[in-house]
Amino acid sequence: MTAADGPVLNPFSRRTLLRAGLVVAAAGVQSACTSGSTAGAGLVLPTDPRIAAAEARRHTTGQTHAVRFTAQAGVVDLGGPQVTTWTYDGLLPGKEIRVRAGDTIRAELTNRLPVDTTIHWHGLALRNDMDGAPDLTQNAIATGRAFTYQFVAESPGTYWFHPHSGTQLDRGLYAPLIVEDPNEPGGYDQDWVIVLDDWIDGTGTAPDDVLATLRQGGGMGGMMGSASGRGGTSALLGGDAGDVRYPHYLINGRVPAAPATFTARPGQRVRIRFVNAASDTAFRVALGGHRFRVTHTDGYPVHPADTDTLLIAMGERYDVITTLGDGVFPLVALAEGKEATALALVRTGAGTPPPASIRPAELDRDRIGYDRLTATPDVRLSARIPDVTHELDLTGGMMSYDWGINGTPLDPARRLLIQQDQRVRITFRNRTMMWHPMHLHGHTFQLNRTGPRKDTVAVLPGQTITCDLDATNPGQWMIHCHNTYHAETGMATILGYRT
Numbered sequence: 001m002t003a004a005d006g007p008v009l010n011p012f013s014r015r016t017l018l019r020a021g022l023v024v025a026a027a028g029v030q031s032a033c034t035s036g037s038t039a040g041a042g043l044v045l046p047t048d049p050r051i052a053a054a055e056a057r058r059h060t061t062g063q064t065h066a067v068r069f070t071a072q073a074g075v076v077d078l079g080g081p082q083v084t085t086w087t088y089d090g091l092l093p094g095k096e097i098r099v100r101a102g103d104t105i106r107a108e109l110t111n112r113l114p115v116d117t118t119i120h121w122h123g124l125a126l127r128n129d130m131d132g133a134p135d136l137t138q139n140a141i142a143t144g145r146a147f148t149y150q151f152v153a154e155s156p157g158t159y160w161f162h163p164h165s166g167t168q169l170d171r172g173l174y175a176p177l178i179v180e181d182p183n184e185p186g187g188y189d190q191d192w193v194i195v196l197d198d199w200i201d202g203t204g205t206a207p208d209d210v211l212a213t214l215r216q217g218g219g220m221g222g223m224m225g226s227a228s229g230r231g232g233t234s235a236l237l238g239g240d241a242g243d244v245r246y247p248h249y250l251i252n253g254r255v256p257a258a259p260a261t262f263t264a265r266p267g268q269r270v271r272i273r274f275v276n277a278a279s280d281t282a283f284r285v286a287l288g289g290h291r292f293r294v295t296h297t298d299g300y301p302v303h304p305a306d307t308d309t310l311l312i313a314m315g316e317r318y319d320v321i322t323t324l325g326d327g328v329f330p331l332v333a334l335a336e337g338k339e340a341t342a343l344a345l346v347r348t349g350a351g352t353p354p355p356a357s358i359r360p361a362e363l364d365r366d367r368i369g370y371d372r373l374t375a376t377p378d379v380r381l382s383a384r385i386p387d388v389t390h391e392l393d394l395t396g397g398m399m400s401y402d403w404g405i406n407g408t409p410l411d412p413a414r415r416l417l418i419q420q421d422q423r424v425r426i427t428f429r430n431r432t433m434m435w436h437p438m439h440l441h442g443h444t445f446q447l448n449r450t451g452p453r454k455d456t457v458a459v460l461p462g463q464t465i466t467c468d469l470d471a472t473n474p475g476q477w478m479i480h481c482h483n484t485y486h487a488e489t490g491m492a493t494i495l496g497y498r499t
């Protein structure tokens, strides 16, 4: 039924497989209701009036924030290395969208890429037909065409957006989306956004080449890392750190030799919003000479908790507060297990910038984990017995490159069924030898019953993690690994509201 199940010896199989990952080819926006498969019957599809009704219930300011951008190919300067890649409007990261909670975002995207694209608004509980999952929530936007996304951004927080097709995210198509909270006390003088990325595009290997190589398994070249753990190993990640060793690691689109510099005054309090936009790299972050007070996970407040360093998985966001010292300080993102770093500088006074390869001692000090983070009472889920539990075993392996859920790649005919207003429990059990950052669209779950609210959670090998959520956002929603290569090869499924 799905492309992913197609015969391997078919001459079109490789092409078909390349389409298989996050593209829900066989059960399209329209066809899901007419295909006669179990997938279509009784589902709340993106065209269902319940979607507009849910949108109408959202609190809105009545203000509309209109933006336009173009997905295009072009040359980008990483601060030395020039790469030909795909970006929004030639910028890396793309231009931030910043609105107030309850504003309507109207974003017109023109597609000047040689392939179809869409935009997914990562982490936002938005109307399902604007979620940007090609063929599941909308038809992909063809080359030369435009599409206007319009939705209420109701929940404050740190979000981001990116395409949802193929390996496009591993190029330069990403940007932050900040929803400000007018009711928040704030208590900081500066608000900085740090976008982390692993970079290979335009260096002689395109992300589609990486994918093809990974699919072939074994025999990886130098670019792809060593034979044992192509992307290195990390105790913090429980084994293999990733599948790909990248030539560059970036903060806000810059290599360490030409870092972005943030300026402030000594003693100022700064809110730093971290976004990990990488495809295959977790980053351990620290600011030399400082500690962080963690205030938000994936946009949602937690009881403030102090730490020297944080490990951030692909797709995750953390907001921290720190009070700045006097001088020049390295803000370092260590590519976990990959022996390389990304760098930005914080300057509040005189001083010589540290060398590009600096590794502040904080990286190896106290590191907060999910176990030390709890949602604040205003966002904590009420105690409630789940109405429905879905158990998702993460399966597959790096050599066969057959990542999946419950032993199969994404099958659009299969849905994890839920119903409006249910308490839903999703249990991720990692049966593989590698960690996976699992992401759910359109909802924010609570981790391990009392933990932080999140939409992306790193599940280490052998680990079981429980995610509870309230089904208040009708539609069809992807759940997938946020490793671009794992998602594209099938570690994905769909949470489907029944009518």
Ligand code: C2O
Residues within 6 Å of the ligand: 120, 122, 162, 164, 315, 439, 441, 478, 480, 482
């Ligand atoms: Cu940021 Cu479906 O992902």
Ligand code: CU
Residues within 6 Å of the ligand: 403, 435, 436, 437, 481, 482, 483, 486, 487, 491
């Ligand atoms: Cu994965």
